[in-house]
Amino acid sequence: MRYSLQLLFFGFWLISQLAWGASAQSTEDTHEYLLSNGLKLIIKEDHRAPTVAHMVWYRAGSIDEFNGRTGVAHVLEHMMFKGTDKVKPGEFSRLVAAEGGRENAFTSRDYTAFFQQVEKSKLSKVMQLEADRMVNLSFDDTDFAKEIQVVMEERRLRTEDNPDSLLNESLMATAFMSSPYRHPIIGWMNDLVNMKASDARQWYQNWYAPNNATVIITGDVDPDKTYQLVEKYYGGIRAHELPVRKPQLEPEQKGVKQVHVKAPADSAQLVMAWKVPRLQPDNINNDEPYALELLAAVLDGYDNARLNRTLVKQVRLADNVDAQYDMISRGPALFIVGIDLAKGKTIAQAEAGIRKVLAEVTDKGVLDSELKRIQTRLLANQVYKRDSIFGQAMEIGGFEMAGFSWKDLDTVQDRMQQITSAQVQAVAKKYLIDSTLTIAILDPQARQSAKVGVQK
Structure with a gap:
């Protein structure tokens, strides 16, 4: 089975040292051993x-x-x-x-x-x-x-x-x-x-x-x-040499890619995905991934966020729309906007609608008050996650697997709260460009009705 994870990790204390038979580090409630x-x-x-x-x-x-x-x-x-x-x-x-x-x-x-x-x-x-x-x-x-x-x-x-x-x-x-x-x-x-x-x-x-x-x-x-x-x-299980992990770096994209998929479905879909940077363990203070995370929330972080407000509620272009970005991963990152078209609407209209919403951010920016509400909401969501013992383990594990340490979690929290409206606008303008864009289109086909035999 798989869990869909959007990993934002928050809220631990600074490191102090413990003496153990194995190497150990500890905070007030979190302890690490090797x-x-x-x-x-x-x-x-x-x-x-x-x-x-x-x-x-x-x-x-x-x-x-x-x-x-x-x-x-x-x-x-x-x-x-x-x-x-x-x-x-x-x-x-x-x-x-x-x-x-x-x-x-x-x-x-x-x-x-x-x-x-x-x-x-x-x-x-x-x-x-x-x-x-x-x-x-x-x-x-x-x-x-x-x-x-x-x-x-x-x-x-x-x-x-x-x-x-x-x-x-x-x-x-x-x-x-x-x-x-x-x-x-x-x-x-x-x-x-x-x-x-x-x-x-x-x-x-x-x-x-x-x-x-x-x-x-x-x-x-x-x-x-x-x-x-x-x-x-x-402790008694023996270690062994692991295979060499060779880098498989993605070549630079130099133009729009597009793919069409035909499949039985009720409505057409459009997905637009841009290659963007992810957060790196050796550069955790890089502001761009945090700004991209906040940009996704500006577009789709709450019920009245920009994509939903404009494309679903106002112009009724879509039945559903979302924005996704995961800054914590081992591999390359995408900034994704997807839309389920409303009946009678076209792919061209959907793409134009998405581009118009994005242009409002790149041209006019984000209100400071809007960004502050989103930052407060994200911080509150992390507090709520702490009600789950399992959720705490999930956050720590995903962060560790991407090459970070749970000891970096305070940094992630602090940096997210320090990002400005100008930085959100800057990453939208820098990265949501056609040279790194991939477009995927679902062309809905009629569903085959099941034939039921009647016994006489």
Whole structure:
């Protein structure tokens, strides 16, 4: 399964040092350790309820795949539930449920993660199960042959029978020439058809190691005792050399790209995507990604934001419109504006409408009062996220996988609040230009009605 993540990370304190057998760093409620085998451990205390979230993040996603083997990261996520020498196939989920917990996993372009949420006294049990499959995963060719059929059916249902997914898949494949982001996370169907159990086993052997993993534990825990548990279950797992990650830099785009997709759908869609910079771990004070994040919120950050107010409510050009930008990622970033056309409206009208809204920002800028309301709203949203123990673990994990540290979160919060209206206008003018634009158009086709036989 996949979670759609728009990652803004906020709100921790400055660093102080602790003395431990493993190297350790700590704040008032967040503690980081590095085990001798390279495993990173982050513990965030939250004592409001007697529950805990336990997550293992592997820095291996579809960005690490190659042509001919796309989708293998997601397939291996499925195979991780097929058992070990100690746990029979299907038993992992049953054992967690027997403890009153919930569990699942998800694969993204940048990582694969596994989690359990349990009552705090059950942490030791789920940790033992997760550590076991980090090193002892076992599945035969028959198990794989059955599961790959499940994944192929998932692709049919979620992508091939879904016009939104088909359009997004074609957009990414058109926008990027070299970056692995051009491949779908679930993989191309032909690669799934030809995938072997040995491909999944090799992926496991390559990337599933403590020195490529981060364990994140949030909730009602004692950090000292929790560290001891992690050392007990994970500390004895050997590190191994990881494959070399070679850069796959995207060539400079020098003109508009366009792709048309024909698929059964109720209405036409238009997506416009511009290549823009992302936030870099070694340049976290670069204001442009923060300004782009705020630009997306100006356009689509609340009900009466500019795109919705103009194109949906006023001129009734669209049934739905949105703007997306994720400044936290391992690979290249896109600034995306998408629109579901209202009945009777054309693609040309939709593109003209979007360009008009964007021109108002590039030509006239953003009101200081408008920007301040958005900044306040974003800050409030981060506070609300802290009501979720699982949400806290998700924020930390996504940030760490992109090469940042949870210790940078205060910087992200502060920089976002310092961005000015002039900076938002500047990034709109600089980056929303045709030379970096990719356009994807959904041409709706009539849906085939099912034929029902009548027995006489």
